[in-house]
Amino acid sequence: MSAINQSGWRPEMSAGGESDAPATYTGNRALMLEEPLLFEIGDLDRTGVDLPERPKVASRLAGLERNRPIGLPGLSEPEAVRHYTRLSRQNYAIDLGLFPLGSCTMKHNPRLNEKMARLPGFADLHPLTPVDGTQGALAVIHLVAEWLKALTNMPGIAMSPKAGAHGELCGLLAIRAAHEAKGDARKIILVPESAHGTNPATAAFAGYQVKGIPATVDGRVDLDALKAALSPEVAGVMITNPNTCGLFERDMIAIGEAVHAIGGYVYCDGANFNAIVGRVRPGDLGVDAMHINLHKTFSTPHGGGGPGSGPVVFSEALAPFAPLPFVEKHDDRYVLVEEETVAEEGHSKAFGRMVAFHGQMGMFTRAAAYMLSHGADGLKQVSEDAVLSANYILRSLEGVMDAPFAPSGPCMHEAIFSDKNFAEGFSTLDVAKGLIDEGFHPMTVYFPLVVHGAMLVEPTETESKAALDQFIGALRSVAERAKAGDTALKAAPIYAPRRRLDETAAARKPVLVWKEPVQAEAAE
Ligand SMILES: *Cc1c(COP(=O)(O)O)cnc(C)c1O
Numbered sequence: 001m002s003a004i005n006q007s008g009w010r011p012e013m014s015a016g017g018e019s020d021a022p023a024t025y026t027g028n029r030a031l032m033l034e035e036p037l038l039f040e041i042g043d044l045d046r047t048g049v050d051l052p053e054r055p056k057v058a059s060r061l062a063g064l065e066r067n068r069p070i071g072l073p074g075l076s077e078p079e080a081v082r083h084y085t086r087l088s089r090q091n092y093a094i095d096l097g098l099f100p101l102g103s104c105t106m107k108h109n110p111r112l113n114e115k116m117a118r119l120p121g122f123a124d125l126h127p128l129t130p131v132d133g134t135q136g137a138l139a140v141i142h143l144v145a146e147w148l149k150a151l152t153n154m155p156g157i158a159m160s161p162k163a164g165a166h167g168e169l170c171g172l173l174a175i176r177a178a179h180e181a182k183g184d185a186r187k188i189i190l191v192p193e194s195a196h197g198t199n200p201a202t203a204a205f206a207g208y209q210v211k212g213i214p215a216t217v218d219g220r221v222d223l224d225a226l227k228a229a230l231s232p233e234v235a236g237v238m239i240t241n242p243n244t245c246g247l248f249e250r251d252m253i254a255i256g257e258a259v260h261a262i263g264g265y266v267y268c269d270g271a272n273f274n275a276i277v278g279r280v281r282p283g284d285l286g287v288d289a290m291h292i293n294l295h296k297t298f299s300t301p302h303g304g305g306g307p308g309s310g311p312v313v314f315s316e317a318l319a320p321f322a323p324l325p326f327v328e329k330h331d332d333r334y335v336l337v338e339e340e341t342v343a344e345e346g347h348s349k350a351f352g353r354m355v356a357f358h359g360q361m362g363m364f365t366r367a368a369a370y371m372l373s374h375g376a377d378g379l380k381q382v383s384e385d386a387v388l389s390a391n392y393i394l395r396s397l398e399g400v401m402d403a404p405f406a407p408s409g410p411c412m413h414e415a416i417f418s419d420k421n422f423a424e425g426f427s428t429l430d431v432a433k434g435l436i437d438e439g440f441h442p443m444t445v446y447f448p449l450v451v452h453g454a455m456l457v458e459p460t461e462t463e464s465k466a467a468l469d470q471f472i473g474a475l476r477s478v479a480e481r482a483k484a485g486d487t488a489l490k491a492a493p494i495y496a497p498r499r500r501l502d503e504t505a506a507a508r509k510p511v512l513v514w515k516e517p518v519q520a521e522a523a524e
Contacts, residue, residue: 032497035086039514042073048080090497092441098463098471102414102444102456103196103244105274105296107386112373113299113366122365127357131336137361138334140368142327147371148292148311151379152270153283156319158312159326160359164271167291167310168202168238170323170354174289174314175236175265176206177321177351184263186235192221194245194450196269199238208235215450218408219245219416223254230262236288240269242276244448245405246390246414246456256286265289265318273297274460275387275413278380288315294360298367309363320349325358385461386413389468393457396472401479404451413460419453423485428453433500434478436493440471 027034042048059065075083092099099106117123125137145157158174161167172189179186189203192213200210211229216222221239237259241249249255256266268282268290274297282290294309296302314322325338339353374382387410394403394415402420405411419428432442432455444456457475459468481489493499 032089033086034497035083035090037514038075038080038083039073039516041079041083042075044069044071044073044516046074048074048076097439097441098459098467099441100443100457100459100471101302101441102246102416102458103271103447104302104444105272105293105413105458105460106302107274107299107460108462109299109366110370110373113369116369117362117365119365122361125361131334134336135334138327138336141358141361141364142329142334144294144364144367144371145311145327147368148313151277151281152287152290152292152313153281154287154290154313155283155316156314156322157326158314158322158354159364160323160354160357161291161310161312162355162360163295163308164269164291164293164310165198165202166354167293167312168198168267168269169206170310170312171267171289171291171314171318172202172206172208172236172238173323173351174312174318174321175267177349178265178318179235181321181349186233186264188231188234189267190226190229190234190237192226192239192243194219194221194240194243194448195238196240196244196271197447199240199269203238213237215245219243219247219405219450220249221251221255223251223258226255227258230258230264232262234259234262234264236265236267238267238269240272241282241285242272242412244272244456245416245450246275246411246458247405247408248276248412252285252287260286270313271296272413275383277383278376279383283313283315288318289313294363294367299370300363300366307360307363309360309367311359321351323352323354324350325353382461383413386459387411389459389461389463390415390457392465392468393459393472393475397476397479400476400483401455414456414458416448416451417455417457418451419455419482421479422453422482426482426485426489428455430489430492431455431475431478431482433492434481434489435474437495438474438478440474 021029094106094108122137122140125134131138141159145159149155149157158170161170187209188211189206189208190211190213191200191203192215194215200212203210213226213229214222220243226237237255239249239252239255241252243249259266265288266286268285268287270282270290271293273292277297289312291310291312292298293302294300294311295307300308302308312322325336328335328337336358371379390413391410394406394411397403397415397417398406400421401417403416404418404420405416419426419431422431428445432445435442443458445454447454447456459471463471478489491499
């Protein structure tokens with residue numbers, strides 16, 4: 001007979017919860033509670049609420065009424081609340097500890113920003129409210145736009161794109177519109193090998209042919225190879241700066257000059273702006289369009305739940321092609337320039353719109369609160385401290401982990417390591433799983449592809465030295481186990497609610513629909 005917990009669920013219902021510790025009656029381990037699926041707790045023929053008797057009226061659905069049960073489990077409110085709260089406790093979050101996921105800038109999100117974003121005047125505003133009733137919200141959008149233009153030294157901006165990748169698409173559509181306006185339809189976008197995966201995907205999605213540019217041994221764009229690939233067919237290049245190896249592209253100005261000389265445009269992936277904000281203005285480097293992830297640099301951790309926001313800044317050459325809408329300030333009044341007003345406002349070159357409305361208001365409010373509370377000097381300190389933290393990690397692990405680009409100088413906001421020193425049969429995956437046992441979300445692994453078994457660590461500026469030291473100690477100890485060939489590491493994680501999962505099967509044969517056990521058994 002098996003143990004049954006309050007919800008009627010038996011431990012063996014969930015696979016993979018194996019442990020060397022003796023089993024408990026409930027399947028729980030101290031205060032870490034096992035959690036079955038919603039369907040295993042609730043019952044299809046139960047309901048958590050009392051519904052009134054259905055009135056006896058003739059159906060007016062002309063035979064279209066549902067004739068099978070809806071198949072949703074019935075749960076009471078406390079059952080539903082506990083289900084999601086229990087699941088949330090098995091998750092890792094930036095509010096729990098250091099989250100070293102490279103490229104994602106998982107920094108602390110100041111609570112002040114949340115408070116501002118929840119003000120009903122911003123949070124409850126309907127996008128169709130007439131501009132007379134939305135002057136405060138338009139002022140916030142305008143303020144963030146002006147800060148982003150000043151921080152990048154770029155004259156044009158589109159605030160509406162809703163993520164980094166969406167911003168990339170916005171930038172490429174502006175580049176295409178600019179070429180088309182000259183009657184010059186070009187076909188190729190050059191993307192370096194070390195680019196973020198979204199870059200080639202965006203270029204392909206926008207209908208361009210993607211041509212790769214190799215990296216040099218010190219992890220940067222190979223300028224000579226880039227120059228050799230330039231031709232009148234090239235619409236532009238997409239350069240991530242700082243790049244995905246956590247390095248600054250020193251040749252940015254030379255790249256810009258070469259690309260402009262053949263009539264192309266420079267798109268800069270600015271998702272890593274956290275490393276240079278307040279220190280470098282991309283407009284000074286010859287960039288024509290660049291997206292900025294508000295949900296990385298200007299608080300709200302990437303992947304922290306909720307929406308993103310990827311405003312795009314534009315050079316003088318591309319600004320006229322920026323999408324609608326945008327906010328303008330006329331004396332003391334904010335005006336939303338919309339499609340309908342294109343002709344009279346003289347914005348007929350705009351390539352169209354990225355979204356139905358104005359973008360992510362909550363993100364604009366958070367970013368405005370973040371900018372105003374930090375000030376220009378505070379933002380400069382953000383990038384300096386982010387770079388300092390990453391270099392502290394890079395140097396502290398010297399001699400333990402192989403850092404392929406460390407000999408060429410300091411890194412920017414993220415430190416990259418390879419699997420070179422690990423014992424035969426030990427991999428980056430083993431180190432990532434070992435870190436879970438140490439209480440950390442693993443770093444970004446196997447990305448970028450230019451480094452074998454890459455481990456990309458981004459600590460951000462919001463971690464204390466004590467937190468960095470603890471993380472360094474944990475990573476060092478796990479890396480040393482991988483170097484020594486400690487077979488116990490192969491079993492990690494041993495303390496997590498689940499051990500190693502079959503990630504290939506999960507990706508190739510995902511089970512996305514719950515089936516009633518009887519049905520499932522009958523089907524076998
Ligand atoms: C995060 C990131 C992106 C994509 O941003 P999303 O908001 O996830 O679409 C693009 N490039 C780089 C370098 C990034 O780090």
